[in-house]
Amino acid sequence: MPTRVEFKPLQPVTVRNTDDAENAPVQKRLCGVTAKIVIIAVLVALLLLIVTAIVVIVVLVSRGDGTASPVSDPEEGATGSTITVPASLRIECPVKDPANCVKAGCLYATKDLDGKALPSTYPRCFYPQPSFALASGSSISESTTSYTTSDSSLNEETVTMDDSAVESVSITIGKSSKKKKRRRRGVTPPAIYTIVYNKDFGFQITRDKERVFALTEQRFINVMDQFVSISFTIPKNSRALGMGNFSQLNKKFNNSKYTMWSRSEEEGAHPFVMLISDNGLASGIFVDTSYPVQMSLESDYRVTIVVVNNKAPVTIKLFFGPKPADVVKQYWALIGSPGRTSYYGLGHFVGSNNMKSYDDLVSFVKNQTDSDIPIEGSILPLSLNDDCQPFTYNSKLSTYLKTLNEKGSKMISTIPPGITKQSSSGSEWLMYKTGKSNKVLIYKDKNKTQMLEGLMNDMVIVYPDFTSSNAFSWWYTNVTASGLGSGYGFHFHQNTPWSGVNGAVGTCEKISGDLDIAKDILQLDNLEANTLCLSSWSKDGQQLELHNQFAFSQVKQTRSTLLPYPVLPNPVLVSDATSPGIGKYAGHFHDSSSNSKEGRVAALTEMINYSLLGIPFVGSNLCTKDAIDSDDCVLWYYLSVVSPLCWSIASDTAHIFAGDSDMKKDIKTIIEFRQQLLPYHYDAQYKAAVNSEPPLRPLEFDNPTDSKAALYTDQVLFGDTILYSPRVREDEDSRVTYLPSGYWCAFSNGNCYSGPKEVETASGNEPSSFVFMKGGNVLLTQGSAATTTLARKEKFGLIVIVDKEGTANSTRFFDDGQSANSVSQGYYTLINYAVANETMTVSFEKNGYKDDLMSIKYGSIHIYGFTSKVSDVKVVRSGSTDKETVKSSCLLADDGVTYKLVIRENSVDIALKEEFNMSWTAG
Numbered sequence: 001m002p003t004r005v006e007f008k009p010l011q012p013v014t015v016r017n018t019d020d021a022e023n024a025p026v027q028k029r030l031c032g033v034t035a036k037i038v039i040i041a042v043l044v045a046l047l048l049l050i051v052t053a054i055v056v057i058v059v060l061v062s063r064g065d066g067t068a069s070p071v072s073d074p075e076e077g078a079t080g081s082t083i084t085v086p087a088s089l090r091i092e093c094p095v096k097d098p099a100n101c102v103k104a105g106c107l108y109a110t111k112d113l114d115g116k117a118l119p120s121t122y123p124r125c126f127y128p129q130p131s132f133a134l135a136s137g138s139s140i141s142e143s144t145t146s147y148t149t150s151d152s153s154l155n156e157e158t159v160t161m162d163d164s165a166v167e168s169v170s171i172t173i174g175k176s177s178k179k180k181k182r183r184r185r186g187v188t189p190p191a192i193y194t195i196v197y198n199k200d201f202g203f204q205i206t207r208d209k210e211r212v213f214a215l216t217e218q219r220f221i222n223v224m225d226q227f228v229s230i231s232f233t234i235p236k237n238s239r240a241l242g243m244g245n246f247s248q249l250n251k252k253f254n255n256s257k258y259t260m261w262s263r264s265e266e267e268g269a270h271p272f273v274m275l276i277s278d279n280g281l282a283s284g285i286f287v288d289t290s291y292p293v294q295m296s297l298e299s300d301y302r303v304t305i306v307v308v309n310n311k312a313p314v315t316i317k318l319f320f321g322p323k324p325a326d327v328v329k330q331y332w333a334l335i336g337s338p339g340r341t342s343y344y345g346l347g348h349f350v351g352s353n354n355m356k357s358y359d360d361l362v363s364f365v366k367n368q369t370d371s372d373i374p375i376e377g378s379i380l381p382l383s384l385n386d387d388c389q390p391f392t393y394n395s396k397l398s399t400y401l402k403t404l405n406e407k408g409s410k411m412i413s414t415i416p417p418g419i420t421k422q423s424s425s426g427s428e429w430l431m432y433k434t435g436k437s438n439k440v441l442i443y444k445d446k447n448k449t450q451m452l453e454g455l456m457n458d459m460v461i462v463y464p465d466f467t468s469s470n471a472f473s474w475w476y477t478n479v480t481a482s483g484l485g486s487g488y489g490f491h492f493h494q495n496t497p498w499s500g501v502n503g504a505v506g507t508c509e510k511i512s513g514d515l516d517i518a519k520d521i522l523q524l525d526n527l528e529a530n531t532l533c534l535s536s537w538s539k540d541g542q543q544l545e546l547h548n549q550f551a552f553s554q555v556k557q558t559r560s561t562l563l564p565y566p567v568l569p570n571p572v573l574v575s576d577a578t579s580p581g582i583g584k585y586a587g588h589f590h591d592s593s594s595n596s597k598e599g600r601v602a603a604l605t606e607m608i609n610y611s612l613l614g615i616p617f618v619g620s621n622l623c624t625k626d627a628i629d630s631d632d633c634v635l636w637y638y639l640s641v642v643s644p645l646c647w648s649i650a651s652d653t654a655h656i657f658a659g660d661s662d663m664k665k666d667i668k669t670i671i672e673f674r675q676q677l678l679p680y681h682y683d684a685q686y687k688a689a690v691n692s693e694p695p696l697r698p699l700e701f702d703n704p705t706d707s708k709a710a711l712y713t714d715q716v717l718f719g720d721t722i723l724y725s726p727r728v729r730e731d732e733d734s735r736v737t738y739l740p741s742g743y744w745c746a747f748s749n750g751n752c753y754s755g756p757k758e759v760e761t762a763s764g765n766e767p768s769s770f771v772f773m774k775g776g777n778v779l780l781t782q783g784s785a786a787t788t789t790l791a792r793k794e795k796f797g798l799i800v801i802v803d804k805e806g807t808a809n810s811t812r813f814f815d816d817g818q819s820a821n822s823v824s825q826g827y828y829t830l831i832n833y834a835v836a837n838e839t840m841t842v843s844f845e846k847n848g849y850k851d852d853l854m855s856i857k858y859g860s861i862h863i864y865g866f867t868s869k870v871s872d873v874k875v876v877r878s879g880s881t882d883k884e885t886v887k888s889s890c891l892l893a894d895d896g897v898t899y900k901l902v903i904r905e906n907s908v909d910i911a912l913k914e915e916f917n918m919s920w921t922a923g
Contacts, residue, residue: 083107084113085107085126087112087113087118087122098124098125101125106125106126107126108126109126230304231302231303232285232302232303233300233301234275234277234301234302234303235277235301237278237301238253238275238277239276239700239710240253240273240274240297240303241276241324241609241701242272242273242284242609242612242613243258243260243270243271243272243273243295243609249605249609249698250698251273252297253297253301254297254299255296255297255298255299256296257294258294259293259294260293267576267577268578268579268610269293269577270578270579270610270613271580272284272285272287272580273285274324274328274612275303276324276700276704276710278705278707280323280704281321281322281704282321282323282324282327283318283319283322283327284319284327284330285305285318285319286316286319287307287315287316288316288317288334288580289315290579293306293307294306319331323704324700324701324702324704325693325702328692328694329692333692335581335614336581336583336614337689338583338584338615338616338688338689339559339584339585339586339689339820340570340688340820340823341570341587341617341644341685342570342571342572342817343678343682343788343817344488344572344788344817344818345489345570345587346644346681346682346788347374347410348373348376348640348648348675349375349377349378349379349648350375350647351378351412351649351650352364352381352650353381353383353649353650355381355383356381356383357384358396358397358400360384361378361380361384361397365378365404367657370657371657371668372668373657373671374671374672374784374785374786374787375409375786375787376409376787376788377404377410377411377412378412379412379414379649380411381414382414382415382416382457382493384397387423387424387429388420389419389420389423389431390413390416390419390431390478391413391479408787408790410489412489412490412491412572412574413491414493415491415493415558416461416493416495417456417461417463417492417495417550418454418456418461419432419435419462419463419464420432420456420461421460421462431478432462434474434477434478435462435464438470438471438473438474440464440474440475441462441463441464441465442462456494463550464554466550466553466554467553467557472560475557475558475561476561479558479562488571488572489572489574490571490572490573491574491576491589492555492558492577495550495555550577551576551579551582552578552579552581552585554575555573555586558573559571570819573585573587574586574588574589574647575588576588578610578615580614581614583614586617587644587645588617589618589619589620590606590607590610590621591621591624591649594624595624595632600635600726600728603620603639604620604639604716604726605713607620608698611696611697612697612701616644616684616685616688616694616695617685618643618645619645619646619647621636621647621648621649622636622639622643622647622648623636623648623649623656624636624650634667634670635727635728637667637670638726638727638728638770640670641670641677641726641767641771642716642722644681644695646674666765669765669767673768673784674767675783675785676783676784677722677781678782679780679782679812680719680721680722680781681695682817683780684718684719686823687813695718696716696717696718697716698713698716698717699717699740701717702717703741706740706741706756708756709740711738712725712738720774720810721773721777721778721779722771722772722773722774722779723737723771723773723774724770724772725737725761725772726767726770727767727770735760735761736758736760737759737760737761737772738756738757739753739755739757739758739772740755741755742754742755743755743775743801743803743804744772744775745772745773745775745801745864745865745898746761746769746772747769747771747772748768748771749893749894750893751894751898752775752893752895752897773799775801776801776808776809777801778798778799778800778801778808778809778810778833779798779799779800779801780796780812781796782795782796782797792817792853792856795856795859795905796857796858796912797859797860797861797862798858798860798861799861799862800835800840800862800863801863802835802866804865804867806835806836806865806866806867807835808833808834808835809833809835810832810833811830811845812830812833813828813829813830814829814830814831815827815829815849816849816851816853817853822849826846826848828848829846829847829848829850829854831845838870838919838921839917839920840863840917840918840919841917842914842916844915853912855911855913857910857911857912858910858912859905859906860904860905861902861907861908861918862902863900863901864898865898865900866899867897868899868922868923869892869899869922870899870922870923871920872885872920873885873901873918873919873920875908875910875917875918876917876919877914877915877916878914878915886908887903887904887907888903888904888920889901
């Protein structure tokens with residue numbers, strides 16, 4: 001059950017059940033509010049103005065006749081009226097200069113009512129009204145049980161919840177319109193959550209004896225002129241993960257500030273943070289708003305959230321875990337499960353920003369073909385279109401692209417955020433004409449008299465309103481009329497229109513319209529205020545804006561447009577800008593890391609963060625513009641082993657594929673190894689979509705009680721089996737890898753280790769040297785080929801890693817590799833590999849996909865981790881009692897302790913579609 005906290009200025013607190021809202025799409029819940037609440041908010045604002053005016057008059061009168069005795073601070077040089085608000089309930093007034101405090105209609109004091117000096121955390125300049133307090137009739141609801149406060153005094157009240165799978169609690173600040181339910185206290189133990197609140201403190205939630213969240217004792221809620229803030233105290237020494245496009249994996253509680261939904265944000269706006277305490281308990285905080293948000297991690301272990309503009313309620317959801325995996329599942333349940341990419345989407349794509357003509361593309365493709373490096377296709381830059389207008393490849397280029405598609409080379413077209421109005425010849429583009437006639441372009445004003453314009457490549461562009469009811473047919477016509485341009489997917493590049501609008505034509509400050517986010521962005525007829533520029537000002541006078549919602553509506557509409565198009569059952573869609581819930585429709589591409597060890601670690605961190613945030617199809621540019629002319633490009637390619645999105649875009653990639661350089665050889669080795677892992681990549685994407693399991697995770701995610709694991713931010717857990725510590729520095733032929741708790745075996749040589757333990761990886765450039773596999777799992781590999789289509793025809797390799805007890809159990813996913821709805825239609829297969837009692841049983845959990853892939857045979861089989869020598873390997877096929885002897889070798893691993901069983905290719909003749917048992921004898 002999601003937790004909902006709504007902030008309404010100067011209203012009593014109500015805590016209520018939000019069952020009706022919790023199942024609504026997250027983008028709709030960002031903005032829902034009724035006209036009645038708007039009217040109430042206006043009345044409250046008027047009341048505030050009246051009270052403020054009265055206070056100013058009282059202050060001026062008292063200062064004139066000298067009859068009043070205000071609390072004052074002569075050293076600060078500011079005074080206020082008689083103060084009756086206790087320090088714990090004071091709301092900070094956003095006035096920096098104490099001398100201007102009274103002029104603003106606020107009060108000033110450095111002492112509490114009893115004359116005691118205030119700590120520095122208390123506001124000096126504050127509003128005449130007290131802070132929020134829980135009102136009589138407030139309630140906390142969980143499942144079918146409701147708890148309602150008894151009276152208005154509320155000195156303290158305690159409510160205990162039982163252990164019935166409490167995932168989160170709904171807390172609403174504002175009056176509840178729902179019928180009150182009977183209050184219950186002391187529900188049958190064992191108790192796991194206790195909520196304690198009183199009028200001076202707020203509330204705290206305790207899980208067992210661990211305090212999960214508590215509103216800060218002082219200034220826990222501030223309602224200021226232009227923003228709302230709230231602070232949560234959390235257990236000491238907690239660690240923080242998440243929060244979108246930030247290159248730190250473990251965020252430090254050192255007063256660091258993270259800004260989202262604002263101009264300073266580059267790509268991702270994901271106001272979600274996961275907190276892990278020393279004892280391994282995990283919690284989560286999500287700010288469910290599209291207003292600018294700042295999340296601060298204070299040095300005294302507070303999470304302070306500031307939301308600019310308090311015109312509409314702000315919803316904050318608290319997730320209780322208790323494990324990191326639980327928090328992710330609770331968060332993904334709210335924002336929506338991610339979609340699955342097609343199999344070819346996992347292929348190696350390259351692009352060059354220097355391609356501007358047919359000849360450039362032909363030369364680029366030839367270099368790829370001659371390189372002998374597996375390459376799935378090309379990412380076509382916008383410059384190949386006429387005047388950068390999407391879907392305008394000339395006839396010669398279109399014919400060539402069609403030929404490439406027929407040969408199996410898949411092309412990804414780049415789509416800009418806007419469309420140009422006129423061609424270089426001065427005539428209006430048809431796409432612009434039809435956009436006007438269909439009323440799908442964004443205007444500055446509600447009357448649609450002036451179109452919103454920006455600049456891109458020195459050309460004036462306008463922006464489609466992808467939420468318009470007419471957008472679907474208009475976009476579908478343009479996409480399909482061009483034959484999809486390239487055919488296999490789209491890269492939504494720079495789809496943060498603010499980059500073309502702000503400062504270019506000066507429209508941000510002039511945009512009019514209702515800025516109240518209570519209106520649903522996905523149902524508005526125009527987005528002039530909510531998409532491109534949010535006319536909201538911070539307390540420092542800096543204008544902040546909303547932009548990522550444009551990307552959300554753009555990719556969602558494109559996905560909807562292509563679903564009925566038979567040529568692309570599951571196209572690859574990748575966005576530069578992302579926000580909560582976008583993973584259902586597109587992946588995320590990151591391209592801003594510096595060419596250094598720190599830059600590569602930051603890129604790995606980005607991928608891990610977005611994977612946790614519900615975008616499992618994610619990747620960073622494998623060759624930055626600074627690395628393209630050096631062997632550092634190889635170091636970037638090491639990230640491709642685990643990166644779901646394998647893209648390399650630079651100004652010039654020709655020399656990577658030309659000649660016979662060591663760089664080309666190393667990149668070829670890395671990509672070929674990555675291709676062997678594609679079945680595992682594809683299975684990880686399935687588990688993300690169906691089981692809410694992030695494919696990329698930090699070490700501490702699976703080991704939350706291991707504080708040392710949190711230190712190794714340049715390693716990653718990939719899927720359920722692999723730990724990868726990529727080579728990120730040129731002088732790092734070998735490196736130290738930290739193996740957390742568990743039984744781990746090296747991919748390269750079969751050496752096995754019991755964690756936690758630091759081990760030094762084998763020296764050299766082989767990417768497999770940096771891969772470890774966790775005992776108790778089974779891994780499928782497949783041969784490498786020029787494209788994923790050809791690779792899916794290669795034999796499968798089977799790698800079994802038994803744990804210390806000699807057991808393993810894994811289930812792997814298979815389908816046609818391109819159908820978006822194969823799972824919902826049952827057109828897929830799940831194969832279970834279970835090892836116990838010296839026998840591996842291979843059986844189907846689901847057998848709905850029976851095409852050519854399932855007829856491919858197993859090649860080599862490796863079983864790692866035996867503590868003693870094994871022999872006498874036999875196979876019994878399903879439906880038979882005959883025991884077939886299998887030729888095998890049992891080798892002592894390099895560690896001199898463990899053994900590995902090797903069954904070489906052609907020693908068994910078993911296809912993927914067969915069930916069978918394989919047994920062996922130990923000792």
